[in-house]
Amino acid sequence: MAPRTLAFFVCSPHSRTGVTTAARLLTDYYLSRNVDVEGFDTDFREPLYAVFFPEATRIVDVSEIKGQISLFDRLLVADETPKIVDVWHRSYERLFATIAEIGFLEEARRRGVEPIVLFQTDVTESAANSALVLKTTWPDLMMNVIHNRGASPLGADSLAILARYPASGKFVIPSLEAPIARALNDVDLSLSRFMREPPAGMSLVVRAALKAWLSPIFTQFQSFELRLELQSSEWLR
Amino acid sequence: MVKKPVKITREAPAKREPESRPRKAEAPAVAANAAARPAVIVVGADKGGVGKTTIARAILDFLSLNDIHTRAFDTETPRGTLHRFHPDETMIVDLTEPSDQMKIIDTLNTSQAKVSVIDVRAGGLSPALGALDEIGFFDAVKGGEFRFVLLHVIGPSIASLEEIAEIAPYVADANYFMVKNHVNDTTFFEWDPQTHAKYFEHVVTSGEITIPKLSELAYEQVELSGTPFSTFIGNQDAQGRPAEHSFVLRGYVRTWLARVADEFERVGLLDLVGDKRR
Helix, strand or coil, X not given: CCCCEEEEEEEXXXXXXXXXXXXXXXXXXXXXXXXXXXXXXXXXXXXHHHHHCCCCEEECCCCCHHHHHHHHHHHCCCCCCCEEEECCCCCHHHHHHHHHHHCHHHHHHHCCEXXXXXXXXXXXXXXHHHHHHHHHHCCCCEEEEEEECCCCCCHHHHHXXXXXXXXXXXXXXXXXXXXXXXXXXXXXXXHHHHHHCCCCCCCHHHHHHHHHHHHHHHHHHHHHHHHHHHHCCHHHC | CCCCCXXXXXXXXXXXXXXXXXHHHCCHHHHHCHHHCCEEEEEECCCCCCCHHHXXXXXXXXXXXXXXXXXXXXXXXXXXXXXXHCCCCEEECCCCCHHHHHHHHXXXXXXXXXXXXXXXXXXXXXXXXHHHHHCCHHHHHHCCCCEEEEEEEECCXXXXXXXXXXXXXXXXXXXXXXXXXXXXXXXXXXXXXXXXXXXXXXXXXXXXXXXXXXXXXXXXXXXXXXXXXXXXXXXXXXXXCECCCCHHHHHHHHHHHHXXXXXXXXXXHHHHHCCCCC
């Protein structure tokens, strides 16, 4: 089985849908398994994702060619290190336009890099349409949706809304009680370290709630990773 | 809206009819034996800094990618910018010297390359055309011996329009194209129709070619590499060794060159200079 280097684009064309949270969770999932990750924060004005992982991320401005070189040339390195791009909603259009213009997806596959879009859902029709445009433009592009029930609840029509997205899979990030969610904002809180050894001074209630929240999310990521490995296994074809 | 991906793996281009060219209709000898006749493409302008050599380089890449054996002449003596990028197929010449004129014109029928591209140095277009006229080249074109394509690279100023009047006497039997070069982000204002008409009353063009913009950084990196655009895209250096050019920059150059090729195809350049049986 040829190893594949995964390049995740966590994205949404809209703000406040939970893109950075998803990118952070995915990064911490890998780190919790002692897998090195390279992150890219495309919000050069307020790079919150990079603040959580200062050692593992770089800030790129994709509106500039130099930023595009920092991002895409690095994403094309097939070194088996998962790459995670937190796509700022203001960078969304430019990022995918550049991907189209330079032929990034075709080159990535040629080099053994698997681009995966993790599309953050929201209630608007335009978000689902944007996902459709990506899938229409690149029919072979692997796309999963992320439904963040806290940041971007879909309400009673969630099934109908999710059905609009042309995704092959779905991740669900459960909502959190406000006091627990506040604990997440602590930039010194590493979720990967927390899973291995919760901070001694942390409230027992917060600790239990966070663990109950994180475990199913990490399990979904693990299932996804296993599915990818099974799909690429030559013995199962 | 996300842009549609640009077709970057180019298949053999579909043949298209050239745009209507009124003057072509008046040259009956031209059509009959087109495939066998050598073609001369002159790229020039009387104004400097409009990107003549960039256009000449793009043509050499375009013809090479279409398997058309081409040679080039660089009249920028002694430096030879075109020669720097395409040393194997380019000779530096002085078009005003009879010995160099012989190297070009007298070998048109015997050279294996059936297309000759002449990159005329800044300010040299009118004298170059005058020299070709003097040695009877245009009579030979009129007689159907050679095919002649003139790519006149114009700048955004009115001075460029004035050039048109100067070269008008030489382009009667040419496939004469005006080239607007945006590679360096030049913006062209729309000329006043009356002014425009005044300059074009004595000349009929075969069409207009628009060269799109290329990112400055990508353009600069190709300049530094000193290679043809296609070699840069293929990630090789001037000696054919593997290079380490940025994929992003190569991607921009590839897309740009594909768009330029689309323009050349749109105006039927392959039909004008290539083997029609292709």
